[in-house]
Amino acid sequence: MKEKNDYKQAKRYGMVIDLDKCTGCGACMVGCYSENNVPFKADETNKLDSINWIRIFKITNDKPYPETETCYIPMPCMQCDGVGKHGHPPCVSVCPAVATDYDYDTGIISQIYTRCFGCRYCMAACPYHARKFNWWDPVWPADMEKYLNPKVSPRMRGVVEKCSFCFHRYQQARDKAYLEKREELAENEYQTACAEACPTGAITFGDLNNKNHAVYKLKNSPKAFRLLERLNTNPKVYYLTSKKWVRRAGDNYLTHEEPGKIKNNMKEHH
Amino acid sequence: MKIDRRSFLSYTTAAVLGGTAGSMLTPAPWKLIDDAAIWTQNWPWTPVPEDGEVTYKKSVCTLCPGGCGITVRLVNGRPIKIEGSKEYPVNKGSLCPMGISGLQYLYGPSRVTSPLKREGKRGEGKWKKVSWDEALAAVTKKLSELRATGRSQSVVCLTGSDRGTIPNLIDRFLTVYGSPNFIRSSTAQDAIEQAIYLTQGKQGTPIFDIENANFILSFGSGILDGWGSPGRLFNLYGGLKPTKTIIQIEPRLSDTAAMANQWVGINPGTETALALGLAHVIIKKSLYDKNFVENFAFGFDDWTDEDGKTHDGFSTMVKNFTPEKVAQITGIDKTEIVSLARNFARASKPIAINGRGQGDVPGSIDESLAVQSLNALVGNINKPGGISAIPDSNYAKWPEVTIDEVASKGRQQPRIDGAGSEQFPNTRFLLNRLPEILNKTKDESPVQALLVTAANPLYTLPDTASTKKAFDRIPFIVSFSPYMDETAAYADYILPNHSYLERLQEVPTDAGISRQVIGLAKPVVQPIYDTKHVGDSFILIAKALGGFISNAFPWNNYEGFLKETLKDQWRELNRKGMIEIENNTPEPLAYTFNTVSGKFEFYPTARNTAQPKNRSALPSYTPVPIEGDIQRFQLVLIPYDTIRLASNNIANSPFMTKTIDDTVLKKQTGMVEINPTTARGLGLKEGSTALLTTPKGKATVKIHLFEGIMPGLIAIPKGLGHTAYNKFLANKGTNFNDLIGPIEDPGSGLDMAWGIRAKLIRI
Structure with missing residues (x-):
């Protein structure tokens, strides 16, 4: 899908997660599991082989009691635009099978299980650990296969999977709009399962290019930052925080460096 | 042709290079790899979920007492996803992880798929599948035997809640059968509702109107850790304006504490002392609501009873709780205590709440009374942003019951758990005392049959080992659990209830102080296993027992009963999925209390002061004893x-x-x-x-x-x-x-x- 729409600006779907509102409840994770047919095993405590499309990390400011603070950081796939925002995220660039690709219409990075042959280059390339490998075939015990969502194909042993920004929901919304002879989707027509599941409304989802979408304004907030910004992966997942120490945890800053005040010294190519 | 070493090497090199180049140019190897990949991905055990028409059904989640509205997405009538219902007034679309993963309870491996009879030893896990007729007959036979031998009071029904028609139906069953031993699982609600009863003379479910408060002083209540109705509180938190303040008081940085505006680390178990210390500062600095305290409260100042004996009032008693002393007890800096008190009293809508964590343990009455007193000091009773007790609305119109002599005799026996006795006159249920009572009894166990629904005492009661020992003394245990929980695993018979998504049930919940919401949990799917609605099971047992018991249950099943008792409201409930009951009482009507003094009693005259001997009824701080020798357990x-x-x-x-x-x-x-x-x-x-x-x-x-x-x-x-x-x-x-x-x-x-x-x- 390299053809661009020449008549209108492409979408860049992205997410803004307000860490001041995230309580770490895990509803986004569970909402994602059930929307996307994510399997589960008897032991999920080895997080390296535990499949999560969005995972919540808990960080602390490491100050002694009672000055301690904690913060939760939910991490889905960052849906990187890549260096120069040309659609060359780290994972897409290394995939030898074109099993993961950048969609220029939406900015969403796909994962095509039937093409993936499990080399896991993409996992090595991803700086956010967003990708997970199926070491085993999934098993849904008792009658649990009955709750599987037909819009998302269950994965099999030997393939990599990751967050798709619930692309099937985009397809459904787009199909519906097409039938109703509309070109544009309303903001609430396409929402990810995690954004919908978040009980405190910490996750906002929408088109980062659309001035009328909430994410457009939020991403420009002085509280906004992205993870490992200096790698120039250009993630489309933004975070909001009012806490300085949380902001600092977003990248490997040296003690004298002030997050947000560092000039980007990477040249934009082309 | 002579093949020397040189030509051999060049031929083979050419062959390898040519072969490689050739095969690179043919698509064959790629096609083979691709085919192999596709082949492995079509292994029959990777399921292909059936697609079809998408529909949505609304219901109410009953996995916890929170009562959140849910929307279930179905494909071809097959439920595939649960999301929060945006229109439901309790949770407004928010749902906890448990609620979202509800389908795993419906289809999961823990379901009890048919009635079971124990085969091996208790808890051994050897079961025999039996028919419903056989299972119901076995329970009926046991109950009928106990009744015939004048031991009807030895039947105990344990439920998770006492609100709503299912617990009421079970209570009604016990009434006509002849046992006073209906027990609700214990939670913080027990202590809070008792404190409200003692101060206001009102029996009901405690409500904290956090919606309309703007300064929430939480004595360890995990409002973002599952306390109260999680869906409601998460939704509220998400919508909080920066003007709302949450103060979390507890010794560990919980997720609630982490999100609070201020976390106050406190020595565990000393919350009561802090509450009284705050009251001290508020009174000393004259920051309390004088209108409420002077006109609608009793026992604030010293008072003299009919015998001419003078009693200390609340304001006198808290004089002992100086910031210095409280700082020593709680480990909180004294300036911090003073500023907490000041901020609390000066907030326009302050509220103090208690019940540690998810509120599973009642806690001391002193603690709940002290917190109630704090709310009273700021005049925060029965009004928006305050606390109240909402009596169970009598939406269900139950026909009168007539009971026979056996039942009447049984009903007059004292409760086994001691609730309502001379020792504990204001307590309604005391599940936590049951194991000790059973273990102490030398003769026949006072509990001959235990029927458990929506409760799992073998997991949730403290001291599991002694609870198990106590259960060994009960000759007949029946579980109605849809899941193989610890108590079901230890039962003699399991008569599995439908799971919550297959079950009809009305769900009374609260959305703030002024609104009670009666939701309707409707089956979103036909029962997938051989299970029976617990209400139907009780109706069938009652019918089989015959006589007055049968007469008290004239309905064919629970649904028939629900329709008949709800009368006109049934139609609205069924159509809208809920009904809302407004219970706004404007001041000063809200300040009419059913206590002896007719006022809010800072000095709760109805409180049992026998233990410890001749204590004042005022809330006081005596450290809750903690088990263990400090030398051995540091x-x-x-x-x-x-x-x-x-x-x-x-x-x-x-x-x-x-x-x-x-x-x-x-x-x-x-x-x-x-x-x-x-x-x-x-x-x-x-x-x-x-x-x-x-x-x-x-x-x-x-x-x-x-x-x-x-x-x-x-x-x-x-x-x-x-x-x-x-x-x-x-x-x-x-x-x-x-x-x-x-x-x-x-x-x-x-x-x-x-x-x-x-x-x-x-x-």
Whole structure:
């Protein structure tokens, strides 16, 4: 899908997660599991082989009691635009099978299980650990296969999977709009399962290019930052925080460096 | 042709290069790899879910008493996803992880798929599938025998709640059958509702109107950790304006504390002292609501009773609780105490709440009374942004019952748990006392039959070992659980209820102080196994018992009963999925109280002051005794709650367990949190394995170092350490209840244990 729409600006779907509102409840994770047919095993405590499309990390400011603070950081796939925002995220660039690709219409990075042959280059390339490998075939015990969502194909042993920004929901919304002879989707027509599941409304989802979408304004907030910004992966997942120490945890800053005040010294190519 | 070494090499090189180049140019190898990949991906055990028409059904979640509205997405009539219902006034679209993973309860491996009769020893797990007729006949036979031998009072029904028609139906059954022993599982509600009853003379479900408050002083209530109705509170938190302040008081940085505007670390178990200390400052600085205190309250000042005896009033009593003294008890800086009191009293809509963590343990009556008094000082009773007790609305019109002589005799027997007795006159249910009573009885067990629904005492009661021993003394245990929980696994018969998504049930909940919401949980799917609605089971047993018992249940089934008792409201409930009952009482009508004085009683005259002898009825602070010898057990173990762990009668779904961090559970071993300074003294490091011992039991745990916990404490998550259910949950971590015993509040009999002494030894 390299053809661009020449008549209108492409979408860049992205997410803004307000860490001041995230309580770490895990509803986004569970909402994602059930929307996307994510399997589960008897032991999920080895997080390296535990499949999560969005995972919540808990960080602390490491100050002694009672000055301690904690913060939760939910991490889905960052849906990187890549260096120069040309659609060359780290994972897409290394995939030898074109099993993961950048969609220029939406900015969403796909994962095509039937093409993936499990080399896991993409996992090595991803700086956010967003990708997970199926070491085993999934098993849904008792009658649990009955709750599987037909819009998302269950994965099999030997393939990599990751967050798709619930692309099937985009397809459904787009199909519906097409039938109703509309070109544009309303903001609430396409929402990810995690954004919908978040009980405190910490996750906002929408088109980062659309001035009328909430994410457009939020991403420009002085509280906004992205993870490992200096790698120039250009993630489309933004975070909001009012806490300085949380902001600092977003990248490997040296003690004298002030997050947000560092000039980007990477040249934009082309 | 002569083949020398040179030409051999050049020919082979050419062949290899040519061959490679050739095969690179043909698509064959790529096609083969692709085919192989496609072949492996079409293995028959990778399911292909059937697609079809998408529909939505609305219902109410009853996995916990929160009562959130849910929307279930179905494909071809097959439920595939649960989301929060945006139109439902309780949760407005928000849902906790448990609610979202609800389908794992419906289809999961823990379901009891047909009536079961125990074959082997209790808890051995050997069952025989029986028919419903056989199972119901067995229960009927036992109950009928007990009744015939004049032992009807020895039948105990244990439920999770006493609100709504299902518990009421069971209570009605016991009434006509002839037993006073209807027991509700204990929660913080027991202590809070009693404190409201003592101060206001009003019996009902306590409501905290957090919606309309703007300064929330939480004495350890995990409002973002599963306290109250999680859907409602998460939704509220998400919509909080910056003008709202949350102060969280507890010794561990919980998720609620982390999100609060201020976290106040307090010595565990000293919350009552802090509440009284705050009252001291508020009164001393004259920051209290004078209109309320002067016109609508009793016992604020010293008073003289009919015999001419003078009693200290609340304001006199709190004089002892100077900031200096309270600072010493609680470990909170005295300037902090003064500023907390000032901020609380000066806020336009302050509210003080209690019930630690998810509110599973009642706690002391003193604590609940002290918190009620704080609310009264700011005049925050029965009004928006305040606290109240909402009596169960009588939406169900029950026909009168007539009972026979046997039932009447049985009903007049004292309750086995001692609730409502001379010793505990204001307590309604005392499940926590049952095990000890059973274990102490030398002769025949006072409980001959135990019927359990929506409760799992063998997991949730403190001191699991002694609870099990007590259960061994009960000759006949019946569980109505849809899931193989610990109590079901220990029963003689299981008469499985429908799971909550297959069951019709009305669900009374509250959305703030002024609105009561009666929701309707409608079946979203036909029962998928051979199960029966618990209401139907009780109706069938009643019919089989015959006589007056049968007469009290003229309906064919629960649905018929619900339609008939709800009368006109049924149609609206069925159509809209809920009905809302407004109960706004404007001032000063809201300030009419049913107490002896007709006022809000700072000095609760109805309080039992026999224990300890001749104590004042005023709330006071006496440290809650904590079990264990300080020489042997130098640390203190406290539990903590998280929304990712369900610690009540329904346990974690596999999805919830999957979300648990590897700092909480590592393989099968549970992790405890301790402060790094405490760990250093014990030679423990992150991930060390240690033996955790308390006077009640021991467990192997792993160590997680956490700065956010008071030194000297160990925190253990609640909700792990199951022995039943399935391999996705069983034998993971430690059940806190294996390590702690109940501590009885001398005045109420309720469990007020907040922790236990413990030690950690590296192994």
